[in-house]
Amino acid sequence: MSPAGGGRWWRFGRGGGEQPPAPPHAPVPPVPGPAPDPSPERSPDSSPERSPDSSPHASPDPEPGVREATERAVAEAASLLGPRHRAPAALLPALDALDGYRELAVRPMRVALVGRVSAGKSTLVNALLGAHRVETGAEELTFNVSRLTHGAERTVTVHYKDGRPADRHHPDELRALTARARDDDRAGRARLQAIDHLVVTDPSPYLRSFDLVDTPGLDSVLGADSANTLRFLGRSPDEVRADSIGHAGSADALVLVFARGLAQGEEELLADFTGAGFGPGAPGGPGAPGAPGGALTTVGALTKVELYWPEHPDPLAEGRRVADRVMTAAGGTRLMYDLRPLCSLVGAAAGQLTEADHADLADLATVEPALLARRAARGPYFTTRPYPDLPVPADRRAHLFGLLAGYGLTLACGLIRDGVDDLPTLRAELDRRSGLADFRRLLADHFGARADLIKLRRIVDRARTLPDTLPADLLPPDPPSAARLRAAVDRAVGRFVDLEVQQHAFRELTVLRDCYDGRLTGLSDADILELRRVIGEFGTTTPARLGLPPHTPRPDQRRTALTRLAHWSTLTTDPTFAGPTRRACQVVRRTYERLATTL
């Protein structure tokens, strides 16, 4: 397992033959285990180190004053453009945009999952939540965008394209709706066709830190089954693709979902995303300013790696090899912070196993391991043939195989043989061994801890595009009144530019972005690692940012901060550094200064 929160080492010391740097000491936020509802017990790997101030459950204010300053900038920009009822028509789009920023500032952070139709996005959502929450089977629904948000109870609210009032359902009713529609129920069918998106509320603690947006897919051509469903819904693959891109583009952060080997080579996998505009700087695409994308706001998941078994005895290791290649050879580092291999089917199953399943697995665990592995490695026979040497009948075996796949099944039996004898422990252990537990932690660290800041930063980025909202015929040559309007918008943008310069937290984010985009040339690997750590990439508590154990006495913390401050002050004066590197050194120096002052 790679260390919690630690990016993989390939970014640094590539080709230098160096060992990965020691894992940064990161406080681990509480991880909601896949424990069965309604008992939200923590999984056993929840670290005792977790500290209350890094809890993702409430979006912590990352920097006192950033939120207020940003909201103030939005308000000032709006007043510069004048009250809405008196504003000229040309400024209305800009005012709308500002309204949008206001809403963005208060709504929860949104993390969108994007990938091809069958990449396993919905399975991953379920695995993340540790329960079956979004439809993986009813195709009519998976062709709509679903947003999962935290709520006291489970509900599904259907939003319609035609503006009719949204209806709220119990999740189980929805399945009935699609089933009826298929049976030629006209009203049901019309309703399905009119759906714009679904909002699912769920009490899963995991959703407290951010919303998850499940998108249908980036494909422009679909298989026969899916195409039929789309025809039934009166939509085209291109619409679905555009819908996915659109919703992902309005999210704050992305999870790129790669299904193992879904395409030739990793380059093509990445091309899926750059082709859809998630690459750096694609014109007009979601990669435009203010849209999510780039290593700062994107992580990747390589799903279904358990299917590398039995070809590869350790599928997660094979998955990690593939992931490393995507990141290094194929240039994934430009797109993603990290790419994690996941046994997503096993992870999803971990949230759904019942006592009956457990009993069957326990029976299978009595079979000689080599024989069981050999039988499970012939999937189609394992699920259908009567084997006198297997104590579980074929139909039950088929059920288990469908849930866990061959790898998960032998893994579960192995765990039981090794003494895991109750269902909650088995589920938690499967969750851990599937890579899901680590992945949750990665999301919590990388997005959750900084959700507010990332969102606010998006407002600043998007504000830079305000002049684009002016009608094209206002551009030069234009009459003086038009020039006045443009000046007003420019002044409004100026408020945000000031904010970017004045707010240290925003400057830190800029440095991180430069770091992931490879613009910080000249710094040593150790410096880069330290830079990321002090900006909070491996934990936002002061000791974590200083690379110290959690309960280090304050004087020691202060001493470390001052030592590092001296180091970075020296770097700042290095005459060979210019541009982004120099700016980064200045920002890091300032960060240490601020840390030292608080201690």
Added chain:
Amino acid sequence: MTPGAPPSPARALDALRAETLALYAALRPVTTAGGARHALTAERLAAAERRLREGTLTVVVCGEFKRGKSSLLNALLEEPDLFPRDTYFATSLVTTAAFGPVERVVVTLDPPEEQPDGEPEQLEIPRERIAEYATESGNPGNVKRVRLISVHLPNPRLATGLVLVDTPGVGAVYQAHTAVTAGFLPQADALVFVADATQPLTESELRFLSRAAAASRALDGTDGLVFALTKIDTVGDYTAIHANTLAKLAAATGLAPQDVPLVPVSARAKLDFLADGDPEDLEISNFEEFERVLWAALARRRASLLVGGALAELEASARTMLEPVEAELHALLDDTRTRLAELQADTGERERRIAELASSQAGWRRELVDAVADLGRSLGVRAQQELDQVWHRFRTEYLYDDAMLAEPDRLVGQLAADAALVTGTVGELAGLRAAELQGDFARRNGLELDARPSSRLPEPPVPPLTVTGRLGEGERQARGGGRLRAVSAGSGMGTTAGGLAAGAIGAIIGTLVLPGAGTAVGAQIGSSIGSVVGALFGGVTGYRGAVRDQQIADKVARRTSLRTELEAMRAGQYAHLANAVRDLTRTLAEAVRSELESRIAREQASARDTLSRLESARTATREQATRRAAELGLERRPLTEVRAGVDRLGARLAALLEDPR
């Protein structure tokens, strides 16, 4: 093979080929004894025997990365550790496996970048070191400039001339590799397309397949397509993915779903079976079925042509050698001498007619020129129509594909790959049509190889002979020197397209055509199609730069711009293809003329032999005649036996064709 099962097509074909070769061996003492009289026949027989012996059945294995192609090849060859399967294959690599008396692995390296015109380097390595060249870990980014790894094995599964070609892939990213595959594909005897039970087929795979199927239809039907659904052992139930894949394949190939030969297999289980011998592994691997389907396709496609052509040549040689013997025998046994006079008159008449055909003024020569001109024209029109379709797709499909629009590199690469496939197809079509032309002329002038109307074999291909009657020279000339001038693509050659030098693309296709392909097209296609495809790609690189620089956000404007930018590429493709068709037609015309001249020369030799034998029969005493008749009986026996053998084998081949199972 399971004992007691009916002989597989592979076995049947193997046996046919061995027995045909035995007939060639039986004729050799006859031609040797005949000396100068049978020199031309000996030359033709030797060439035909070599074509049969060296003749290959090329199977191209296509499929996306990580679909288990290496495992499939290893399982098919029953060589568990031949191709490294546990790691990444370098993506720009072509691998071939063919028969050889001793194991040899040869790596072909491109010349270093500083000397782009240098000779490729060849390196012999033990099989354990394949991974150092073929895999991403041993050869990251193909720094070793590996172009081709060819493996020769004393493997009985390859003994029939099976050549497995593992192409670099058909995806959308490495367009250069897709172009290699596409340009080479039309010459292949079968295409094994690998799908995977754990993941659906991708858009780019299906696009490639629909083009490949269209090309097959243009040639001689789609029955050379075989599909494997691998990794069925990994899933509990593959019925859904099987049905899904079948539907997609049917849509892409235009075949009815029940006619799509999609065989579910597990290469891993087959390899496990080889290691442990558990019969359940063999059962689930389903490789017996897979091999049966593959060999049935091969037998249908090319085996008939290969063995059929060899049998026809045997028959014609035996006949032309037998005719003088039988004529002499008839004359000797005829006391009245009336039969002798008849025979002399008939043969004299035949000799005169053949002399007319041999004359440089003969009518067939002019007709052939006209027919070839017609063929050239119709091929030109065909090539143009196919290219029209490519550019129609560009306007109506590619320009509206968001992914392609966002990355015009992909679009341009797709266009080049499409054009490569058109080029390869038109080349192969030229060979087929030329063979028909040759058959037609031979029939009309009484020169066909196999005169019996019962024969249902396809026309033998146009051999790569420029036969002049002088032994040996012609063939060498055609093999070594019959290259088309490389169609120049301006300065584009030598630049890098998608990590592969444009010149290298042509070179790879050229290298893939193995000696002994045995037809004029085979000899040509390596150099001509290869250079044309290379040129098409070379031309591309210039446009890519221009296209990449565009920062046009508006899709409509982007489309318009691409249309304008690529206009020159379009015009270039038409010009290249027209040149290629012209050159290929000229070479084929030359080969057809040479072949017909060679057959005329053989008929002429046979008639002259008959006349001289009849003359000696006329002057023979009774005593001499009796002794001579006994001698002739001995001379005749091997010839009649060979003809009987040809009849027998011909019937078996026809049966194999009719029921490939």
